[in-house]
Amino acid sequence: MQNFLERIGERTLGILEETGRTTSLLVVVLFHMLQPPYRLYPIVRQIYFIGARSLTLILFSGLTIGMVLGLQFYNILERFGAVDLLGSGVALSVIRELGPVMTALMVVGRAGSSITAELGIMRITEQVDALECMAISPDKYLVAPKVVAGLISVPLLTSIFDFVAMFGGYFVGVVMFGVAEGSYMNGMIDAVQWEDVRLGLVKSIIFGGLVTLICCAKGFYMHLSKAGSQGAEGVSHVTTDAVVLSSISVLFSDFLIGALMQ
Amino acid sequence: MSKLNIQLVTGLFVVIGIACFTYAAVTVGGASFTARPGYTLHARFTSISGLRVGGVVEAAGVRIGTVSGIEFDPDSYEAIVSLRINEGIPIQEDAIAAIRTQGIIGEKYVKITPGGFEELLGDGSEIFETESAISLEDLVSRYIFSSEG
Amino acid sequence: MTNTSSNAPSIRIRDLYVDYGARHILKGVNLDIPSGKITVIMGGSGAGKSTLLRCILGLKKPVSGSICMLGKDVVTASLKEIYALRKEMGVAFQGGALFSSMSVAENIQLPLHEHTSLDQHTIEIMTRIKLDMVNMLDAEKLMPSELSGGMTKRAALARAIIMDPKLLFFDEPSAGLDPSTAAELDDLILKLKGGLRMTIVVVTHEMESIFKIADYIAVMSEGELIAAGTPEEIRASTHEVVQDYLNRKPREGIVDADEHLRALTEGSD
Numbered sequence: 001m002q003n004f005l006e007r008i009g010e011r012t013l014g015i016l017e018e019t020g021r022t023t024s025l026l027v028v029v030l031f032h033m034l035q036p037p038y039r040l041y042p043i044v045r046q047i048y049f050i051g052a053r054s055l056t057l058i059l060f061s062g063l064t065i066g067m068v069l070g071l072q073f074y075n076i077l078e079r080f081g082a083v084d085l086l087g088s089g090v091a092l093s094v095i096r097e098l099g100p101v102m103t104a105l106m107v108v109g110r111a112g113s114s115i116t117a118e119l120g121i122m123r124i125t126e127q128v129d130a131l132e133c134m135a136i137s138p139d140k141y142l143v144a145p146k147v148v149a150g151l152i153s154v155p156l157l158t159s160i161f162d163f164v165a166m167f168g169g170y171f172v173g174v175v176m177f178g179v180a181e182g183s184y185m186n187g188m189i190d191a192v193q194w195e196d197v198r199l200g201l202v203k204s205i206i207f208g209g210l211v212t213l214i215c216c217a218k219g220f221y222m223h224l225s226k227a228g229s230q231g232a233e234g235v236s237h238v239t240t241d242a243v244v245l246s247s248i249s250v251l252f253s254d255f256l257i258g259a260l261m262q
Numbered sequence: 263m264s265k266l267n268i269q270l271v272t273g274l275f276v277v278i279g280i281a282c283f284t285y286a287a288v289t290v291g292g293a294s295f296t297a298r299p300g301y302t303l304h305a306r307f308t309s310i311s312g313l314r315v316g317g318v319v320e321a322a323g324v325r326i327g328t329v330s331g332i333e334f335d336p337d338s339y340e341a342i343v344s345l346r347i348n349e350g351i352p353i354q355e356d357a358i359a360a361i362r363t364q365g366i367i368g369e370k371y372v373k374i375t376p377g378g379f380e381e382l383l384g385d386g387s388e389i390f391e392t393e394s395a396i397s398l399e400d401l402v403s404r405y406i407f408s409s410e411g
Numbered sequence: 412m413t414n415t416s417s418n419a420p421s422i423r424i425r426d427l428y429v430d431y432g433a434r435h436i437l438k439g440v441n442l443d444i445p446s447g448k449i450t451v452i453m454g455g456s457g458a459g460k461s462t463l464l465r466c467i468l469g470l471k472k473p474v475s476g477s478i479c480m481l482g483k484d485v486v487t488a489s490l491k492e493i494y495a496l497r498k499e500m501g502v503a504f505q506g507g508a509l510f511s512s513m514s515v516a517e518n519i520q521l522p523l524h525e526h527t528s529l530d531q532h533t534i535e536i537m538t539r540i541k542l543d544m545v546n547m548l549d550a551e552k553l554m555p556s557e558l559s560g561g562m563t564k565r566a567a568l569a570r571a572i573i574m575d576p577k578l579l580f581f582d583e584p585s586a587g588l589d590p591s592t593a594a595e596l597d598d599l600i601l602k603l604k605g606g607l608r609m610t611i612v613v614v615t616h617e618m619e620s621i622f623k624i625a626d627y628i629a630v631m632s633e634g635e636l637i638a639a640g641t642p643e644e645i646r647a648s649t650h651e652v653v654q655d656y657l658n659r660k661p662r663e664g665i666v667d668a669d670e671h672l673r674a675l676t677e678g679s680d
Contacts, residue, residue, distance in 0.1 A: 041265070048268045052275035091290060122510075129470055130508035134522045134570075135497040141525075156279025163282040166290070188290055190369065193316045197291035201283075 021224070022217040025139070029147050029213075032140040042145040043152075050111040050146070050212070051153030055160070057106055062161040065098055066090065066168020073169075074177050083179050087187030090169030095192055095200045097254070099162040104207035104250045107154055108243055112215040115146055116242040119219025120235040128220070143216045147209060154208025155201060162200065203257050210253060211246045218242035292316060292328070299349035301385035302330060305359040305372075309394040310341045312370040313361055319345050321374040326351045329372060345372060345389075353389070355381045360393035370395060421446030421578065421610045422467060427476035429462055429634075436462045437473070438634040444627070449604055449611045451621050453656070454631035460614050463631070464582060467612070468502060469493040481577065498526060501571030501609075505583040507563035509555040509570070516542075516551045519570045526574065541569040544606070545599060561592035565599065572607065579609045585617040597623050618656070630656065 073089040122128050131138045173179040222238045319327035331344035356377030363370055420443035429437040437459050444450045454460045465471040467478055469485050478485040509518045516538050523534045542548050545565040585593035597620045604611055628645045630638040632652045
């Protein structure tokens with residue numbers, strides 16, 4: 001029993017410590033972002049990796065989600081004879097919820113996991129130490145460009161996802177089921193307000209920062225993670241952790257932002 | 263992948279992303295970063311139940327503007343609705359603004375019925391003839407009470 | 412430039428204590444590393460020699476003690492001061508620690524790009540000079556994944572000396588290398604000492620290279636410094652552990668791989 005309580009205490013302390021580390025990493029990164037010299041290319045490289053390279057995945061998943069939504073909404077709305085609302089339904093759910101959340105989850109799976117693995121391997125092969133010894137701050141050189149790129153890439157990817165998903169809904173509704181084109185487009189335009197677009201934008205920016213920050217912190221601080229999980233096994237361990245933790249944070253913060261920005 | 267190619271592809275990605283965002287914000291979301299040409303009118307209603315900012319202003323079934331603001335007047339207990347009317351659409355002084363519903367469960371919108379006067383309303387002036395939202399419950403209860411009495 | 416105070420130690424370590432969790436890694440180390448010479452820190456695995464190196468580099472904070480170099484105490488220095496000190500240091504890590512996303516040349520140029528405002532042409536010439544010093548001129552365009560073990564270490568060495576540091580640290584130069592490659596690397600270290608007049612600190616447990624390159628030897632065992640002196644003094648030492656090290660047959664642990672396999676399979680029958 002005492003053992004069990006001890007374990008809970010240890011776990012809690014561990015989580016608190018990690019949250020503290022991640023938060024302080026955020027502060028350090030923000031601090032470095034404001035410090036010269038400003039270098040654009042490392043950020044461009046990371047936007048290429050996090051954003052541009054995820055494009056195919058986002059296009060495919062956006063189109064699929066849009067088509068599924070079109071199909072389901074059509075089936076439900078048809079029972080009430082309200083297929084005119086198809087455009088509103090698809091557009092609102094994509095722009096407010098599904099776009100930001102799905103994009104963030106895709107980025108976690110594709111880019112987040114490799115960010116953690118990359119930083120973890122750099123840590124165990126002493127590359128991070130080597131940077132330190134060259135008097136180059138690894139926070140600034142390795143972590144900051146990734147977080148900045150996350151803040152820029154995820155909203156852009158989300159916008160592309162939204163666009164493609166609305167097109168997917170259009171395809172199923174208008175082309176397959178013969179809903180009037182005007183009622184789909186007007187439903188979309190009338191139902192969606194700037195406030196909805198803004199909510200989606202805020203969400204995607206926060207998700208972008210959150211996901212990259214968590215994945216960076218997990219890899220970057222892997223030498224401080226649980227003893228006994230070092231080396232290659234440790235990298236696989238922290239990568240799994242990073243994916244799970246960032247996915248959960250995306251879903252939970254989605255609820256929080258939704259509740260706060262009602 | 264050379265440095266130049268990476269920059270090129272990334273640039274392209276950013277442009278596509280911004281284009282998609284602009285589409286969502288401006289075309290679908292109706293955000294206007296530069297005020298769309300037009301003028302604003304005000305109208306007082308005793309009830310606007312369900313009308314939202316951003317709602318449609320129609321005449322003869324055609325969209326001619328949007329609801330740009332809703333305020334409450336505590337003195338008269340009325341709602342003051344601001345209507346942004348598109349440039350080039352004349353509204354006469356005796357035009358009627360009515361709040362109507364699209365379909366049975368659809369959204370509320372403002373319907374403008376043209377008047378016969380020759381004087382037109384300018385920016386910031388008020389439409390005096392208004393019809394408030396028709397509430398189904400009101401109609402039903404009025405019918406019940408009147409038949410009882 | 413001959414320094415008049417060349418006899419003064421370039422690194423002075425006093426009463427250094429380091430803990431890792433509840434374990435004591437270093438238990439009061441005192442060591443003076445002479446300037447302009449090659450100092451070898453030797454000892455078996457777990458003796459604390461890597462920890463000592465990490466402390467000197469400012470990568471690990473000791474519990475107490477002081478490490479003075481170039482007029483600063485690394486233990487109490489601010490991060491800014493440590494970064495300033497590190498610009499005077501070059502470090503070649505055990506595994507090379509080359510950045511896998513960059514070519515050999517880009518790896519070597521990184522400190523120049525970050526700390527100087529030299530134009531690309533000058534930087535490329537400087538890179539070639541250092542690559543030539545480590546006999547790697549033809550490997551300029553290769554990626555770290557295409558290098559052999561010995562080449563990786565030489566590339567790491569080139570990167571460590573690109574800023575012409577006053578202090579050069581080399582962690583386990585012969586680890587993971589075959590004897591002839593390890594011997595080449597030892598020659599290279601000697602050549603650098605002659606050419607660049609740096610203070611060089613080598614951490615290793617390889618007896619052959621130790622007596623080939625060392626001007627000064629520090630022997631560590633179980634977190635303590637048990638002997639320090641010139642190679643002759645160490646050879647003459649009567650300390651039991653030191654004598655154990657010296658009399659150990661080189662590479663006795665390595666057996667023929669086939670034989671080892673046969674022994675294993677026979678053992679399991």
